[in-house]
Amino acid sequence: MKNLILCTYITLVGLISFSSNANDLSSVNIKTHSVAGNVYMLEGAGGNIGVLATPDGLLLVDDQFKPLAEKIEKSMKNIVNKPLKYIINTHLHGDHTGGNSYFGDHAPIFAHTNVRKRLSSKTDHDHSSLPVVTYDDGITIHLSDEIIKLTHYPHGHTDGDTVVYFEKANVIHMGDLFFQGRFPFIDLNNGGSVKGYLKNVLAIIEDYPNDIKIIPGHGELTNMKGLEEFAAMLKFSINLVENAIAKGLTQEQIIKQGIGQKYKSLHWNFITETKWLTTLYTDLK
Numbered sequence: 404m405k406n407l408i409l410c411t412y413i414t415l416v417g418l419i420s421f422s423s424n425a426n427d428l429s430s431v432n433i434k435t436h437s438v439a440g441n442v443y444m445l446e447g448a449g450g451n452i453g454v455l456a457t458p459d460g461l462l463l464v465d466d467q468f469k470p471l472a473e474k475i476e477k478s479m480k481n482i483v484n485k486p487l488k489y490i491i492n493t494h495l496h497g498d499h500t501g502g503n504s505y506f507g508d509h510a511p512i513f514a515h516t517n518v519r520k521r522l523s524s525k526t527d528h529d530h531s532s533l534p535v536v537t538y539d540d541g542i543t544i545h546l547s548d549e550i551i552k553l554t555h556y557p558h559g560h561t562d563g564d565t566v567v568y569f570e571k572a573n574v575i576h577m578g579d580l581f582f583q584g585r586f587p588f589i590d591l592n593n594g595g596s597v598k599g600y601l602k603n604v605l606a607i608i609e610d611y612p613n614d615i616k617i618i619p620g621h622g623e624l625t626n627m628k629g630l631e632e633f634a635a636m637l638k639f640s641i642n643l644v645e646n647a648i649a650k651g652l653t654q655e656q657i658i659k660q661g662i663g664q665k666y667k668s669l670h671w672n673f674i675t676e677t678k679w680l681t682t683l684y685t686d687l688k
C-alpha cells in the first residue's frame with residue numbers, strides 16, 4: 404500500500420510539474436531533435452525520449468505518459484516509417500514508463516531487474532507494461548548497423564538505473580542520472596543514494612568518450628562538459644551539507660543557509676532548493 408501511494412504520488416508530481424495542466428496532456432506537442440547519426444531526442448512532457456531510427460526498425464528509450472503514446476508513435480514514425488523493434492526503460496518512474504502499456508503490445512521492453520520488480524508490485528499495472536527482458540549488469544542490442552549497450556549503474560537515481568550507449572552514433576541517454584541545468588531528483592524511497600548518484604556520474608565521465616553527445620533524463624541536449632559541470636554541482640552540494648551536519652546544524656538551519664549564489668538558479672518547480680537540500684540532509688545525516 405505504501406508503495407502504491409508513493410508511486411501514485413510520483414506520477415502525480417510528475418504530471419503536475421512537467422505539464423502546464425495536470426489533467427490535460429492534449430495540448431502537449433512532441434518536438435523532435437536530431438542528436439547524431441540515427442539517434443533523435445523527443446521532447447514532450449516528462450523524461451526525454453531517445454529514438455534510434457534505422458532502415459530495419461525503431462528503438463525507443465523511455466516513453467513518457469500513456470496519453471501521449473500515440474503522439475510519440477507518430478513523431479517516431481515521421482523520422483522513419485518502420486516497425487518498433489525494442490523499448491528500453493532507463494528506470495521505473497511514471498514519466499519514463501507511462502507509455503509502456505501502449506508500446507509494450509508492439510515490442511519487447513528491456514530494463515534492469517529492479518524496474519520489473521518495482522513496476523510489478525504496483526497493484527494497478529497492465530500486464531503489457533512490464534519489461535520482458537531484464538538484466539542485472541547490462542545487455543547489448545543490435546539493430547541495423549548500430550550497437551546499443553545498456554549498462555546498469557547501482558543506487559543512484561533509483562536502484563534500477565540504466566545508461567544507454569549508441570556506440571556508432573556516439574550518443575548516450577543517461578535517464579535520470581542527469582538533470583541538465585537543474586537540481587536532480589534522487590529517489591531515496593526507491594533505492595536511490597546521494598553519494599551513489601555522484602559516484603555514478605563520475606564513473607560515466609570516465610566510461611564514455613570525451614566527444615560524446617548526451618541526452619539527459621530532463622533538460623536540454625548536452626555533452627561531457629555539461630556533465631562535468633553537473634558533477635561539480637553535486638560535489639559542491641554534498642560538501643556543503645556534510646560540513647553543515649559536522650558543525651551540528653539542523654535541517655532547518657541548512658535550508659535557511661541555502662545552497663548559495665552559484666547554484667541558486669538550478670531551482671525548479673519539481674526540485675526546489677529546499678527539496679534538494681532536504682534530500683541531501685536526509686541521506687547524509
Ligand SMILES: [Zn+2]
Nearest residue numbers: 494496560579
Ligand atoms: Zn526519474
